[in-house]
Amino acid sequence: MKKNNIIVIGGGYAGLRTVEKLAKNPQNEITLLDKNPYHFMQTEVYDLIANEEDFAQVTVDLFTYCIGFGGNVSFYKQDVCDIDFISKKVITPINRFSYDYLVIAVGARTRFMSNVIGLREYAYGIKALHRAMYFKQKFEMSLFKRVDDSGTSCHSLNIIIAGGGLSGVEIAAQMASFSKEFYSHNNFICRGLNIVIVNSGEHILKGIDQKLVKKSDKRLKKLDVIIKNNRKVVEVKKDSVILSDGEVMKMDFMIFAGGVEPNHLIHSLDGIDKNENGYIQTNNYLQSTNHNEVFAIGDCTTIYNDGNVVAPTADTAEQMAEVCAKNISNLMDNKEMVVHNIKSRGVLIALGRGYAVAKIFGIYFSGYLAFGMKKVVERLYAKRLDMRSHKGCTKIFCK
Numbered sequence: 001m002k003k004n005n006i007i008v009i010g011g012g013y014a015g016l017r018t019v020e021k022l023a024k025n026p027q028n029e030i031t032l033l034d035k036n037p038y039h040f041m042q043t044e045v046y047d048l049i050a051n052e053e054d055f056a057q058v059t060v061d062l063f064t065y066c067i068g069f070g071g072n073v074s075f076y077k078q079d080v081c082d083i084d085f086i087s088k089k090v091i092t093p094i095n096r097f098s099y100d101y102l103v104i105a106v107g108a109r110t111r112f113m114s115n116v117i118g119l120r121e122y123a124y125g126i127k128a129l130h131r132a133m134y135f136k137q138k139f140e141m142s143l144f145k146r147v148d149d150s151g152t153s154c155h156s157l158n159i160i161i162a163g164g165g166l167s168g169v170e171i172a173a174q175m176a177s178f179s180k181e182f183y184s185h186n187n188f189i190c191r192g193l194n195i196v197i198v199n200s201g202e203h204i205l206k207g208i209d210q211k212l213v214k215k216s217d218k219r220l221k222k223l224d225v226i227i228k229n230n231r232k233v234v235e236v237k238k239d240s241v242i243l244s245d246g247e248v249m250k251m252d253f254m255i256f257a258g259g260v261e262p263n264h265l266i267h268s269l270d271g272i273d274k275n276e277n278g279y280i281q282t283n284n285y286l287q288s289t290n291h292n293e294v295f296a297i298g299d300c301t302t303i304y305n306d307g308n309v310v311a312p313t314a315d316t317a318e319q320m321a322e323v324c325a326k327n328i329s330n331l332m333d334n335k336e337m338v339v340h341n342i343k344s345r346g347v348l349i350a351l352g353r354g355y356a357v358a359k360i361f362g363i364y365f366s367g368y369l370a371f372g373m374k375k376v377v378e379r380l381y382a383k384r385l386d387m388r389s390h391k392g393c394t395k396i397f398c399k
Ligand SMILES: Cc1cc2nc3c(=O)[nH]c(=O)nc-3n(C[C@H](O)[C@H](O)[C@H](O)COP(=O)(O)OP(=O)(O)OC[C@H]3O[C@@H](n4cnc5c(N)ncnc54)[C@H](O)[C@@H]3O)c2cc1C
Pocket: 009, 010, 011, 012, 013, 014, 015, 033, 034, 035, 036, 038, 039, 040, 042, 043, 044, 045, 046, 078, 079, 080, 081, 105, 106, 107, 108, 126, 127, 166, 167, 263, 265, 297, 298, 299, 300, 312, 313, 314, 315, 316, 317, 348
């Protein structure tokens, strides 16, 4: 019997969940392609940057993960540069892979706006692991430098975070919380650390429940994080930032968390429908609107529920993967596909050590309880992948 040849591009939240679901059918021959050899848990970046976790804790090896299945999943570390939708081939600099069904799950990338002078040159994105690692090291070295300078000079360390969305807020809170503990733990005298969020909207966390916004705002203030609403960064220099109201702020380093855009692959693809923002256009089955055998899920597409955009999160990406896997199976069996009804199941915002705010299935939580819930969600997710990867590892050589 002919096998179903399925290619999944992207080993992120959406891609891995699709692989897991489709691998259950031994008739499916799945090839996962990712430009990196690891799955990167972006939802835990705030802990990585603040030295609560190291890079091993926020990554899962994709080779061993794929070997951990029953033999019908293969992984290739290759950067997809094109797709020929007519001959059904995925193209990388090394291979051309044929497919019967294709799942595009390549996520999105940080949008370094070209009209902000110096942004790309002097600001850090945190969506890619290597950038997050670089920033983490710089942050730690800067804290150390304050310690080293104690007793002689004590300059303040100025960190600017552009973007008051979920990632900007979580990172600001975690860095503030970590450094407060770090300095007080050792009774260091030189403590000046200024963390500033520059946010273009009227308040932080646009689109998130107002009660959570208020609680987050209060918590950030308690951690001495300065929030500058209704302002944009218009220019970044080596050691300063110019805001839209003309204010010039000193800057030791800057994180840009001010938005995302389609990545280089989606941007360069021809022959597939895209929406007005350049993301892949999908229908209610999460299928490309002009190729029945192609699905797009996760941050590389935009979906709606009751006319509203569903926020692109890891949770949304995983829900999309489940619908996509189901619909590919239904297509193979000549059954009707299911229409998605994906909604946000909840929001969990980590705001420093031992504190989070959350709204899950309509119920509010805050403080240590919410923080514990966030940790449980993260740990369960990581555990599931780790177990698969460990299984793959023992199959080959690891002890
Ligand atoms: C700092 C931060 C904090 C966040 N916090 C939360 C949170 O608390 N909760 C939440 O639900 N969401 C959170 N998010 C959002 C969440 O991480 C994303 O929505 C989620 O990662 C989307 O999953 P995805 O599978 O679509 O894409 P990704 O997880 O980005 O995966 C895409 C994959 O595709 C690969 N890829 C890309 N291009 C190519 C190519 N050309 N060839 C081969 N491979 C390619 C990449 O290497 C990557 O492995 C956060 C994001 C950030 C940046």
